[in-house]
Amino acid sequence: MQLSFTNALLRPRVHLGLRASRTFLTVSCPPVTLSSRTAAKSCLTSGVAGSPFRYPWLYRRCYSVVAQQKSPVLRSLENRFFSANAFHAAAQTSQLPVLASPAVGRWLLISSAMVFAVIVVGGVTRLTESGLSITEWKPITGIIPPMNAEEWGIEFEKYKATPEFKLLNHSITLDEFKNIFYMEWSHRVLGRVIGLTFIIPLVYFRLRKRLNPSMHWRLTGMTALIAAQGLLGWYMVKSGLEDSIMDTPGAVPRVSQYRLAAHLGTAVVLYAGMLGTGLTVIKDWKYANGRPWGGSGAINWQDVLSNPAVKRFSRLSKGLTALVFLTALSGAFVAGLDAGLLYNEFPLMGGRLAPPMDELFSFAYAKNDDGSDVWWRNIFENPTTVQFDHRVLAMTTYISTCLLFAHSRRPAIRALLPPLARISVTAAFAMANVQVLLGLATLLYLVPVPVAAAHQAGSIALLSTMVHLLVSLRRPGLAAQMWKKAGMGAKSSGI
Template sequence: MAVAVSPEGVPLERLPETEAPQAGSRTLVRAWIYTLAALVVLMIAVGGATRLTGSGLSITEWKPVTGAIPPLTDQAWQAEFEKYQRISQYELVNKGMTLSEFKFIYAWEWGHRQLGRLIGLVFFVPLIWFWFRGTIKGKMALTLLGIGALGGLQGAIGWIMVASGLEPGMTAVAPIKLALHLTVASVILACLVWVAAGLKDRSAFPTEAGSGFAPHVLVGLVLAQIVLGGLVAGSKAGYTYNTWPLMDGSLIPPSSALFVVKPWIENFVDNVLLVQFNHRVLAYALVAFALWHAWTMHRRAPGSGAARRAKGIAGLAAAQMALGIVTLLLVVPLWAGLAHQVLAMAVLAMVVVHARMCVAK
């Protein structure tokens, strides 16, 4: 047992080490974690813009500390530009690019990396303060440290992804590494939202039983769809087969086209037809499951918080699928691609909150 202390220094009731902070402390911690979640979404959005503007390979070195300072002189800018001119993306895609054009793509990648540094500060400085004051302790402290470790791993994965695009002959990062980078970011977001939702004061209402396995299945489906979306983005599959509901003139393309690459397993990453088809099919399954869950919850507990959330999830999932179709038909304009990515994070956050609220306190 230990005495928890509020941010104002007022002792709270004695609590087991594994329990969450109480009263005002809980509200403050929730606000901090949701702020982190918002920053992660912003990071994902800037990462999407970096990809869509072809900026991700503009910084060819990984300098976690000194890299925070951008080039400040004409000589420093020229040196950075010369490093970029030595990679294949410049030679094969951007040959003849001016220094001002390079500064534009450099700014996107630098901003993306700066946001990563900012998230690290916003995570660890308050965490240390909360822990020192006794506001966070026990199991919750270890959970948050685990999320922080995952964030550090994400930084390393980001560089591994960039390094794959710096290999001779490569003009973009490897699709599977981009998908991994996006997936880990999404898992971090899900973990933050799960912890924050668990800190909500639920004394006024009981645990929302009767939801069964469906909320957790929704979380799994959304994460799987994000993985497939990362593969679509990494392989640029969204720039092909820009018709709907038909793909290359068929609702279901022939297997000879879906599995043209040998060995067959590589089609799931390297065959843009199968990559996009998988993303489409899972979208249909996800929306159908969300609609079924909303209908089921309405029948079981009409007017309950769980039923309202289920309806909201179904509506948001349907809107996300519609936006994905628009993005495809318009051949991935910047605004649509970013909106589609950010809305995916909103869907993920909502299903995680729903799943957390449907388990015991």
Template sequence: MAEKRKLFEEVQSDTRPEIATGGIDSARRGGRRAIRYWLMLLFALVVVMIAVGGLTRLTDSGLSITEWRPLTGALPPMNAAEWQAEFDKYRQIPEFQLQNAWMELDDFKVIYWWEWGHRQLGRVIGLVWAAGFVTFLAVGAIPTGWTGRLVWIGLLGGIQGAIGWWMVSSGLEGTMLDVASYRLATHLGLAFVILGFIAWYVLLLGRPERDLMQSRRIRDAKLFSLGTGWMHFAFLQILLGALVAGIDAGRSYTDWPTMGGQWLPPDPLMLEPAWRNVLENPGLVQFMHRITGYLLLLFSIMVLIRSRRAANRVTSGAFLVAFVALCGQVVLGVYTVITAAQLHVALTHQLLAVATFVLILRARFHAGYPVPQSVRGSR
């Protein structure tokens, strides 16, 4: 006689059906981690690129290479004749004729190596992107929906190279002693855009797709919107900082909080036509950078107050960390002014701008994708 089955026996059984999983799906799940590490490497390289670019600008080295040769330019001069040929090209541009006519070949080599290193690092970043993307694509490790995102990063990198030459070419003719400030701002701005996309993708890949979908349902829409505005406000201040660097406006007035003993810079509209003052008048450009910094700090205080009411502790903490970084950047900005933008101070100011921007972006991410927490951990 057959034994009677107990109630709920099937539910309590330890036997579970086996689910077949394909090799490609498994590779794609593992690919998220590998792609994240690859993007983190690209992130680090872009940060180094921004630092080297800042040093190239601060040492007035950006115009030392007067040609754009994406492939053959990877090799530096290999003998005395080639070095002399490069120096002769540099001697034809306004920067040498009007400012650096005192330079000898050995002096030229110093600024040449800075610019060559800057361009070479750009090539390295391109190769790291291409090698990683082709490898992940070949083994089928790119998660669904991520191919376009990774291509986008590579496309932006290619555009950045072209904009770099567009920037350099502005200082090779006429009476320009440096590159055009608005082109420098465009070049640096795109670097931060690339960095922002990479950082956002790293954050997304750090959480399983299932968790991200669940977190979106409990997003703090108001705080996410404020985080978006905060990020764009900080980006505007970064662009103004690039304008300051482009015309050495940080060294024009070294007193604070006044400028030349006044609350408004002397001769704010001394250039004709008037619109040129916004880009080329050192006093007005530094004044714009200062005022925008004050307004950004006030907006940041408002964002911080709103973030303290967030139900999620991780989200609230992320906004606090970003706010502290921004306050440090404001203090360092003042110190940069009163020290006449000394090289090491100005470079630190630029790198802290990178950290602040990324931390604001991270806070925005946590507002949009809150980390799950227990009821006991909520406020």
């Protein structure tokens, strides 16, 4: 074999001996500049009849010769057409749409884990009645807690002016105040950390153009939800600091259950969005790089998702996911009204399956003279009705999860579902059983803080299994499909 070059232009002439016929084939390259990658490719295609990928053995032998020259053009040729990343190089030359990398998916999963943590910490803050210990909202300077005795004294005096101190905690000591202060402070600081760890990488990925257009809008919405969480959090706390509580007979200083539900609901939506998007990014990347869809190489996703039985199963899964979210949201009303301290028995409530109708829909909660608001006010403001509704929703969710799991075990459905979907349904069924046990323990033992916090975390864990189920039944994104097709075309062409 011989290889020659001119000084100013790259003009290799490769002589390859054919073992079968003991003749020689000469591949001559036209003159090309060192900066022309397209012309560099023609060095291996000119002079060869037919498709440029017709003789892959010839390309390998050409490569074995030219790779020794260390020319910039030849090194770029090596990286683009003969490395393990040939698929991605081909995709780039074809101007394929942006496919988010696994780094984006991992960032979103880490962010969702942090939101999960802040939800749990927020639940503990509510259970320990620590949420009203900080009476001001300082988004920037509030990250620094009191550092000396004088600053602690100032914060304690502010707390002494609140209705909670005057009505409930008038005998609290400074050390006890510090405990509840740090609980609320950690919840707020964790929220700020989530904002920074989400926005900074988001700006980086956008500048590096690592996000496709559809993700831009989705991640912008998540950023808005993070900002809304801070505003909703303070709006919620402010409802428990109003002096009007002192003028209401029998009133207990607590935050509005409506604002608490909005605060929790927004956090859950943010968590589900981050988790679902992160899982989608990672699964799309794996699919585009040759990994099988649904966890099995023998499954064609077009055939699976077009099957009427799978479509019905997917609709049922979406309905169950919405039911899980609604049940978790009803738990916020239970927490906001301390409704878990009523009727600490199961399955009965006061010796019967349901309390008397006049107790469930008492006119004492109506504020209109004609009583037209008695229905919805009892549903959201009557502790007895709120607990009853949560029980009904919880049992409906549990039974629905069991039925969906049983449906997935039917031979006809089991044969159609991808392996990842079957795993997700099984995980949801297992988590539903754990959640029922935690709920019963919370009720029967008068809402102990560790068990109640675990119950709230269990609701988010159950929602996580349902989100994973929906992602496993989702078709690959358009960008992933195009990258997959380009990769298969490159492999079939012998790259």
